[in-house]
Amino acid sequence: MSLLSLSQVSFAIQEHQILKDISFDVEEGEIIGLIGPNGSGKTTLFNVISGFLKKSTGSIFYKGGEISKFSPSQRARLGMGRVFQNFGIFKEMTLEENVLVALEALPKAERQELGDLNKIVSATLEMADLADFAKKKAGSLSGGQMRLLEIARTLESGKELFLLDEPTAGVSPKMTHQVAGIISKLKEQKKTVLIIEHDLPFIAKICDRVIVLDVGEVVLEGKPGEVQKSKKLQEIYFGADPTT
Ligand SMILES: Nc1ncnc2c1ncn2[C@@H]1O[C@H](COP(=O)(O)OP(=O)(O)O)[C@@H](O)[C@H]1O
Ligand SMILES: [Mg+2]
Numbered sequence: 001m002s003l004l005s006l007s008q009v010s011f012a013i014q015e016h017q018i019l020k021d022i023s024f025d026v027e028e029g030e031i032i033g034l035i036g037p038n039g040s041g042k043t044t045l046f047n048v049i050s051g052f053l054k055k056s057t058g059s060i061f062y063k064g065g066e067i068s069k070f071s072p073s074q075r076a077r078l079g080m081g082r083v084f085q086n087f088g089i090f091k092e093m094t095l096e097e098n099v100l101v102a103l104e105a106l107p108k109a110e111r112q113e114l115g116d117l118n119k120i121v122s123a124t125l126e127m128a129d130l131a132d133f134a135k136k137k138a139g140s141l142s143g144g145q146m147r148l149l150e151i152a153r154t155l156e157s158g159k160e161l162f163l164l165d166e167p168t169a170g171v172s173p174k175m176t177h178q179v180a181g182i183i184s185k186l187k188e189q190k191k192t193v194l195i196i197e198h199d200l201p202f203i204a205k206i207c208d209r210v211i212v213l214d215v216g217e218v219v220l221e222g223k224p225g226e227v228q229k230s231k232k233l234q235e236i237y238f239g240a241d242p243t244t
Pocket of ligand 2: 042043044
């Protein structure tokens, strides 16, 4: 059984069809890259999967159960994690306190399933390579380190499926490398990741499979190497080759 399965999922606002008949399966432990030009519907698809937007038609299954009617927090309780950027890092608090505050902000039912929060705080800082700074104020971190802390904070919150929307946007090449490191750690833990990224070499390095969206439709799917070489991908990003 697939961990996540979308069957002919569509989403429309008024007359405007934003997602059209999206179908794909995600197996447990897979790292999947979701790519496509700006405005192709990637973020909307994440919103539909995590429940912040209600699909118009189609079905969404998580661990075999239909979840379309579930609220975002019910989906989170089932193990879906969405990384929100800019949830806020409190600069006057230490790194430990920042992670703890985010965990304490989770709905009670989710928090109780986590067990010892202090253990999770340590694991989170470890994950972001920031354990040495645990007692330091977050204000002393670089912008990139803060981003890593934000990402890691969601990743250690007991989830199974992670939806990461452009985690490397605006971070330095060194930080991009660290984000890749975090994703490999998730893979080692057999977690499942759907990641939206513009950086194709990054996607090729970390993903098992790539799904390409264009104008709200899945137009290509395959191993990173195959997708990267595909003529279709060139067409989507750069227009049809005039010589053919
Ligand atoms: N709340 C909304 N109301 C109207 N149009 C929207 C809304 N959200 C997204 N769109 C439109 O849906 C399309 C897909 O957007 P989005 O999912 O943000 O694309 P991507 O993340 O791939 O850049 C765009 O044309 C965008 O303008
Ligand atoms: Mg987007």
